[in-house]
Amino acid sequence: MTAASATRRGAAIAFAALALGAASVAAADRDAGRRKAEVCAACHGPAGNSVNPAVPSIAGQPAQFVATELFLFREGNRKDPQMSAIAAGLSNGDLNDLAEYFAAERPAPPKHRTAPENAAAAPALAHKFNCVQCHGPELMGQQHIPRLAGQQPDYLLAQLKGFKAGTRADIDGNMTSAAQALSDQDIQVLVDYLAGLSSGN
Amino acid sequence: MRDLAVAAAAMAVFTVAQAQDKPAAAPPPSWHQGKPPALGESTLHPFAPNLAGRSAKDLPTDKLKVPPGFKVEVWAEGIPEARSLARGEKGTVFVSNRLSKNVYAVVDRGGTREVKTILKGLNSPNGIAFSRGTLFVAERDKITRYDGIEGRLDNPGQGKVVVEGLDPTQQPGHYWKYLAMGPDGKLYFNIGAPGNIVMPNYTQASIMRVDPGKGVLENVALGVRNSVGFDWNPRTKELWFTNHGRDWLGDDSPNDTLHRVTSKGVHFGYPFCHQGDTLDPDYGKNRSCSEFAPPALKLGAHIAPLGMKFYTGKMFPAEYRNNIFIAMHGSWNRSTKQGYNVTRVVVNDKGKVIRSVPFLTGFLQDERGDPPMWGRPVDVLVMRDGALLVSDDYNGVIYRVSYGK
Numbered sequence: 250m251t252a253a254s255a256t257r258r259g260a261a262i263a264f265a266a267l268a269l270g271a272a273s274v275a276a277a278d279r280d281a282g283r284r285k286a287e288v289c290a291a292c293h294g295p296a297g298n299s300v301n302p303a304v305p306s307i308a309g310q311p312a313q314f315v316a317t318e319l320f321l322f323r324e325g326n327r328k329d330p331q332m333s334a335i336a337a338g339l340s341n342g343d344l345n346d347l348a349e350y351f352a353a354e355r356p357a358p359p360k361h362r363t364a365p366e367n368a369a370a371a372p373a374l375a376h377k378f379n380c381v382q383c384h385g386p387e388l389m390g391q392q393h394i395p396r397l398a399g400q401q402p403d404y405l406l407a408q409l410k411g412f413k414a415g416t417r418a419d420i421d422g423n424m425t426s427a428a429q430a431l432s433d434q435d436i437q438v439l440v441d442y443l444a445g446l447s448s449g450n
Numbered sequence: 451m452r453d454l455a456v457a458a459a460a461m462a463v464f465t466v467a468q469a470q471d472k473p474a475a476a477p478p479p480s481w482h483q484g485k486p487p488a489l490g491e492s493t494l495h496p497f498a499p500n501l502a503g504r505s506a507k508d509l510p511t512d513k514l515k516v517p518p519g520f521k522v523e524v525w526a527e528g529i530p531e532a533r534s535l536a537r538g539e540k541g542t543v544f545v546s547n548r549l550s551k552n553v554y555a556v557v558d559r560g561g562t563r564e565v566k567t568i569l570k571g572l573n574s575p576n577g578i579a580f581s582r583g584t585l586f587v588a589e590r591d592k593i594t595r596y597d598g599i600e601g602r603l604d605n606p607g608q609g610k611v612v613v614e615g616l617d618p619t620q621q622p623g624h625y626w627k628y629l630a631m632g633p634d635g636k637l638y639f640n641i642g643a644p645g646n647i648v649m650p651n652y653t654q655a656s657i658m659r660v661d662p663g664k665g666v667l668e669n670v671a672l673g674v675r676n677s678v679g680f681d682w683n684p685r686t687k688e689l690w691f692t693n694h695g696r697d698w699l700g701d702d703s704p705n706d707t708l709h710r711v712t713s714k715g716v717h718f719g720y721p722f723c724h725q726g727d728t729l730d731p732d733y734g735k736n737r738s739c740s741e742f743a744p745p746a747l748k749l750g751a752h753i754a755p756l757g758m759k760f761y762t763g764k765m766f767p768a769e770y771r772n773n774i775f776i777a778m779h780g781s782w783n784r785s786t787k788q789g790y791n792v793t794r795v796v797v798n799d800k801g802k803v804i805r806s807v808p809f810l811t812g813f814l815q816d817e818r819g820d821p822p823m824w825g826r827p828v829d830v831l832v833m834r835d836g837a838l839l840v841s842d843d844y845n846g847v848i849y850r851v852s853y854g855k
Binding site (some may be wrong): 272276426 | 478479480481482500501502503504505506507508528530549551601622663702818821846
């Protein structure tokens with residue numbers, strides 16, 4: 250054995266010991282998420298299906314989206330009197346557990362009924378203003394981007410107004426940018442449309 | 451003249467938008483800027499990291515591949531959005547954030563690695579460099595020094611500003627910085643182009659340096675769209691850097707590139723000429739690529755080369771000595787994805803590139819998937835024992851590649 254290979258072997262053995270000492274992170278746990286989510290139901294409804302038009306449904310949202318928004322609340326990018334306070338006490342593990350739980354829940358059918366004229370006009374707007382490019386052709390969301398289909402209308406309205414005003418934080422500036430092109434009328438039509446769309450249930 | 455014309459056109463548009471009393475069309479997100487009408491339907495988009503990190507237990511790390519004789523393992527996790535890496539002289543590994551606001555320290559305590567959040571609330575602190583006991587942190591607008599950092603990880607204080615005012619225009623794109631300490635004792639950093647394909651102002655699209663004792667800035671390289679990785683060739687002492695080419699010119703154009711800086715102030719082409727031989731369809735009119743420095747190597751279109759290091763360790767076989775390792779963070783702007791690996795570039799004594807070959811692979815799962823990958827290499831770091839660390843911001847994990855028979 251050469252000196253060099255002896256050194257290498259020494260390093261490999263040392264590493265085997267080190268590997269055992271690597272601080273590990275728990276896997277995302279859906280059942281733990283279910284327990285941690287008990288407090289959420291008061292506003293977000295059973296299993297994250299909101300019955301309050303001003304509060305978003307989070308059942309069946311992409312896991313990365315749920316974790317991202319909780320992260321933005323916790324870090325202070327996104328602000329809300331209740332959510333900021335709740336998120337402040339959450340660890341990264343909590344965020345991932347909650348995300349895993351809500352993503353696996355089934356979204357309830359929307360109660361909202363879209364006016365026929367808005368149902369006719371909105372698909373062209375969703376295309377024109379690039380909604381479908383990121384939120385997907387059925388507006389079901391993906392990765393860090395939320396499902397809009399079947400979302401609560403007052404919540405959608407407040408978010409779009411916030412994006413347009415530059416007061417609603419987003420991770421990459423895309424929604425702030427996209428919302429600038431929307432007139433108040435466009436926003437009304439889109440909200441009425443999105444809130445009544447099937448959420449894939 | 452062209453700068454003036456573009457500026458005048460931009461002002462005219464601005465004035466018209468104001469006069470019409472309609473909602474002014476916001477500038478598109480910087481990554482979207484320059485997308486031609488023909489690609490209007492394209493759904494290609496950048497990928498966002500899992501900001502809370504993911505457990506290595508939830509990742510298919512068994513898919514990772516290295517050449518025979520090497521092995522790759524998870525070295526540390528729970529470092530959300532792990533970006534740039536820097537090594538302290540007492541063995542601390544510092545890790546930065548880009549979208550998030552923290553700087554972390556990974557400390558080895560007798561075989562147990564502990565992750566500490568040492569700095570919080572910073573403004574895109576992507577750039578970190580360690581030198582002579584001091585950690586330097588480059589945020590979007592300034593560079594701050596934290597002296598004696600390894601002795602005060604739990605109380606690093608406010609730090610002392612080295613230079614500020616680095617982002618006077620609050621630029622929308624490429625505002626994060628890479629930072630490295632040069633062999634001349636000066637701090638090197640990039641100021642990226644403020645969008646995909648736009649006319650930069652005097653300080654943008656550059657690599658600059660600053661003497662930390664004097665705070666005086668100098669241009670090192672111009673026409674650099676965005677460099678998020680550089681290092682010095684240990685044999686020639688030349689600065690080498692990676693550069694991101696523009697988007698929306700198609701799946702195979704232009705290449706992202708590897709460059710060497712043969713003299714201070716060289717212009718590398720942006721926004722006029724890409725990859726040394728391709729004129730920009732707009733900004734390249736009436737220009738020639740011959741006036742700009744060509745790349746040392748074309749790395750692949752949209753492959754997003756980030757951190758790079760010359761391998762100066764002794765653990766890997768001799769033929770790896772003074773090779774370059776590059777972390778490939780992309781691609782997103784092509785319909786069939788490539789990259790998501792660490793690539794090895796072989797360079798000869800004279801500083802000429804001989805060949806390049808993927809070294810650490812397996813992050814790319816489905817080249818047409820969305821997302822196509824489960825992890826994204828950001829930076830590489832040669833450890834004292836010669837092992838190579840690789841950060842992954844998508845998951846907040848650091849991997850260690852070692853060699854031993």
